[in-house]
Amino acid sequence: MKILLVSWEYPPVVVGGLGRHVHHLATELADAGHDVVVLTRRASGTDALTHPTTDTRTDGVRVIAVAEDPPEFDFGTDMMAWTLAMGHGFIRAGLTILAGERGSSATSWTPDVVHAHDWIVAHPAIALAEIFDVPMVSTIHATEAGRHSGWVSGSINRQVHSVEWWLAAESDAVITCSESMRDEVTRLFSPPCEVQVIHNGIDARAWPFAPKTKRSGPAELLFAGRLEYEKGVQDLLAALPRIRRTHPGTTLTIAGAGTQLDWLTELVTKYRLTRTVTFLGAVDHHRLVELMHRCDAIVLPSRYEPFGIVALEAAATGIPLVVSTAGGLGEAVRQPETGLCFAPADVAGLTSAVRRTLSDPEAAAVRARRARDRLGADFSWAEVAERTVAVYTAVKRRVRQPQGRPTIVERPLPERDPGNP
Known part of the structure; x- marks a missing residue:
């Protein structure tokens, strides 16, 4: 098949997990013999x-990285203007590079399907699918309502939510990465097509396994991820003094960056954990x-x-997993076989799960081994690509x-912890 993937991030421009997801999917599709083009952007x-x-071929994938136009828009302060400008550039590149200069059939390339990844590329993906008259598949990786606990009363929140709704409404097939996201997308947008679940994959070769062995000294905990409210680091900090009562000397290393660093640093001081918690910032692989x-x-x-x-x-x-059951985490980890879980925002449950893990390192190591073994069966990129191709093969472009x-139901801003915006 000729497959056009549209994504606002793709290596070397990677903002989060979406860029890595699209890269692995694209290369796996190319390895399977498909003709894959990724339409993406140059750095902000x-x-x-x-x-x-640029129009290059890397790892068997043709990558068209579109230059930014001259007008000065900053994603952080002009998000919608920046997004629309980027989309405009994508459409021009799709018409001039893919469709061929001045419509020359000798250089034209017409996809069999357009695959959009998240709302930021909704405008160019919808336009190009219409121009090429081919089906459009969308993967919705997250939602504005979900990221803000259902609150979409702010102007930008409403704008993003409405574009997400439009993307779902224009799609001929929708993919989500978890059952919980499928339920969320269905509830929020009621798309006119079936929402299908295809879990994210992982290249386990890039994450070498090291079995856990019993060691002496205080325990060390790790958090890795963005420092944002929805990541729940504040709950881990609240639990840490309780954990240290039964496991004295336990420390926490936080690897990641985000907008909530100052607030989380204040919480560390509040809980008297200054010598216990280390913020490393973003770290490399x-x-x-x-x-x-x-x-x-x-x-x-x-x-x-x-x-x-x-x-x-x-x-x-091979590191033992202690995770909340929020969204896809509850599907990625099976308690008690591959890790221990607790309800989101449940500080007591978090404390109990960590204590249980640290108190029985041998059982934790067994769970970690099972978690590693499960990756090849359920989360390989070959499996992800195969299931995605099945969606491509079955999808048909419907009459628009x-x-x-959209009718946007506003919900009041949930009560949050003091000091958090």
């Missing part, structure tokens, strides 16, 4: 002089593997998590009908 803050549009091999357990206390790729990466390295604006 660049221009066509320093970073012109090699350093993260080292931390997973060194620490006694990784704790992922998310309050909202569409899937939780970090759980799979951690499982590959004019649509009105």
Whole structure:
């Protein structure tokens, strides 16, 4: 098949897990013999002089990375303007590079399917699917309502939510990475097609396994991820003094960056954990593997998590898993076979699960081994690509009908911890 993947991030431009997901999917599809083109962008803050549009082939995938246009838009302050400008560039590249200069059939390339990844590429993906008259598949990796506990009353929240709704409404097939995300997307958007679940995959070879052995000295816990409210680091900090009562000297290493660093640092002071908690900031792949091999357990206390790729990466390295049941984490980890779980925002449950893990390191090591063994069967990229191709093969472009604006149900902002915006 000729497959056009549209994504706002793709290596070397990687913002989060979405870029890695699209990269693995694209290369796996290419390895299976499909003709894959990825339409993506150059780095933010660049221009066509320093970073012109490129058309290259890497790992069997044709990658068209579109230059930013000259108008000055910043994603952090002008998100919608920036997004629309990026989409405009994508559409022009799709018409001039893929369809061929001046419509020359000798250089044209027409996809069999357009696959959009998240709302930020909704405009170019919908336009190109219409221009090429081919089906559009969308993978919705997260939702604005989910990220903000259902609150979409703010202007930007409503705008993002409405674009997500539009993307779902225009799709001929929708994919989510977990059962919980399928339920969320169905409830929020009621798309006119079936929502199918295809879990994220992992290349376990990039995360070498090291069996846990009993060691002396205080326990070391690890958190890896973005420092955002929905990641629940505040609950782990609240639990840590309780954990240290039964396991004296336990320390916590936090690997990641985000908007809530200052607030979390204040909580560390509040709980008198200054000498106990270490903020490393963002770390590279090699350093993260080292931390997973060194620490006694990784704790992922998310309050909202569409899937939780970090759980799979951690499982590959052999570190015992202690995770919340938020969203896809509850599907990535099977309690008690492959890890221990607790309800989101349940500090007492988190405390109990960590204590149980640290008190019986041999049982924790057995669970870690089972978690690693499960990866090859349930979360390989070959399996992800095969199931995605099945969606491509079955999907048909349906007749479009004019649509009105969505009805957005506003919910009040949930009560949050003091000091958190």
